C-alpha cells in the first residue's frame with residue numbers, strides 16, 4: 558500500500574523566525590514518520606525552507622506556479638524557477654486562487670502541465686462551494702475541474718496529486734464527514750481509473766478543516782490518501798498529530 562501524504566499549506570503566513578521554529582519543531586519528532594510529509598510555503602520563503610529541510614523527511618512545496626514558461630509576466634514564478642529551489646510539489650487551482658485570482662479550469666490545467674514538465678508534482682485542488690453542494694452539483698463540479706487537468710495532461714495523469722477541498726470546509730471549522738469525503742474521493746478515483754490504469758497510485762488528499770481531532774477518522778477512509786492542511790499545519794503539535802494519524 559502507498560504511504561499517505563500529509564501536506565501543509567501555510568498560505569500567506571509565516572516569518573523567517575516562525576518558519577525556522579516550526580520546521581525545527583517538526584524535525585525534532587521526525588524519526589518515526591511513516592508517511593510522506595511536505596510543506597507548501599510562500600514563494601518568498603522557498604529558499605529559507607529548502608535550507609532547513611534539505612535531506613530531511615520534509616519535502617518542499619509551493620502554493621502556485623505560473624501557467625507560462627518564461628518571459629514578460631511580472632510577478633509570476635515559473636516551474637523551472639521552483640525546481641531550482643528543490644520544490645517537489647506545487648499546489649495548483651486552490652479555491653482561493655480560483656476565487657480571488659479568477660483562475661479557470663483551463664488555467665489550472667496549464668499550471669499542472671508546467672509543473673509536470675519541470676518534474677514537479679502538481680497538487681490539483683478541486684471542490685464545490687456550499688451553493689453547489691446544496692444544489693446537488695458536487696459531483697458535476699469536481700468532475701469538471703478534474704476533467705480539464707486530465708484532458709491537458711494525458712498519460713502523465715497518474716503523476717499528479719489530487720486534493721478534494723470542499724470550499725465551505727476551508728478555514729471554517731466545518732469538515733466534511735468521513736463518509737461525505739469518501740463518497741467524493743470514490744468519484745474522483747473512478748474518473749482517474751477511466752483515464753489511467755495507474756489510478757491507484759494517485760494520492761487523493763482531503764483538505765478543509767482537517768485537524769488533530771478529526772484526522773484519523775478521515776484518513777481511515779479507503780480513498781483518502783492523505784491531507785492538505787491549512788490552519789493546523791501552522792501549529793507543530795497539531796501537524797505532528799495529523800502526521801502520526803497518517804502513519
Ligand code: PGA
Nearest residue numbers: 727728765766786787788
Ligand atoms: P484549512 O485549509 O485546513 O485551514 O481549512 C485547507 C486548505 O485550504 O488547503
